[in-house]
Amino acid sequence: MLSFFNKFKKQKDYTPFLEWVNKYNRENIYKLEHLPVIEWLHIGGDFELDFVPEEIEYCQNLKELSFDKNNIREVPDTITKLKNLKTLIFKDMPLKEAPLWVFELQDLEYLTFGRTDITELPKEIGKLKKLKYLNLYTSKLKTLPDELCECENLEILSIFGSEVEVLPECLGRLKKLYTLNTEYSKLKKLPTSLDTTQLTNEKTLFGINSINGEMMP
Template sequence: MVGVVAYGSVSSIKALWETRIKKSKEEEQKRTARGGAPGRLSVGAWEDRAILARLKQKLQTEDGRLILRIEQEEWKALPGCLVQLSQVQEWQIHRTGLQKIPHFIPNFQNLLVLDLSRNSITEIPKQIGELTRLKELLLSYNRIQRVPEELGGCESLERLELSMNWDLSELPDQFRNLTRLQHLDLSLNCFSVPTRLHRCTAGTCVA
């Protein structure tokens, strides 16, 4: 590269370099607006990649079933990059301080077991009803305040545990749509169980 020698007053040289710096900054801004330089990842992308790698270490296979198992680690919220593991069939997430079931849960159409017991979950998102293959929903020992009527869409549900959710006071009428339900645990809660829920056909009802 050929060197450039600038002649003139100090003020003119200063103005020249300020112009070059400004032009360089403008080019950098344009490159950023286009998505950054080729091959370069943003800080957020690097963080997602690191979190995803950490989550992959939590995967296990048992009886041919792919399981995501996290216990006694702090995960108050589950990251969006988790959708890249949508082939997971079972979640076993306990004692993590998890506060919400993510709204992207419908991406996990292969999910058969959702066990999030012993956390700090306060609500069940209405999107839960889109998990038509889900067989077990275990949410005991949380802080759930209400059950959405959309839960009635979980047509394959066989086991439901909601024990020890002190703020849970009522259940939606759509519970009658859970015709395959074999086990229902509502113990240690502060509400009266509707008469229709005492009639657990061919299964176990704990109230």
């Protein structure tokens, strides 16, 4: 079993491990003894999958965690025990609320809520001081909280294809922001405080194929 997990250690091609996870039931996953070697993990690929293995808390080396194409409605807060986590992705799943424990992950740098049923981004987003990249593509959000402006290290914000109509007026305080993707969104106008000269053409989201392993829309 150890040799199996070593195969996926430091590997960017998630497909084999993703398919393997979906083949096994909860009892088999529970018996795994070598979860600490995993650094990247996707849970999904099967829209009938409706649970998160409780043993995920033993993935202490996990840096990137993605929930994608599943039927999971609730994600356990045990994930806050993953102190090395830098990237967290929720997409193509029936999640109705952004889990508040997400905003306790103080070292989180990349966060995605895409194609979920979330209609409100909690004000706790402001706790993520190290957040560099926030992707809210094709979301049902209509507004974003002012607390987003407390994410002082935010560099990339995408509301691609979302329902967002209004952005926080304080967005101009984010001096490190260089990419704002509003394509196909319902945004009516940019905040007057935003210095558009900092949104450089050569660093637009449209020219980025992936960030930390995630393919962009």
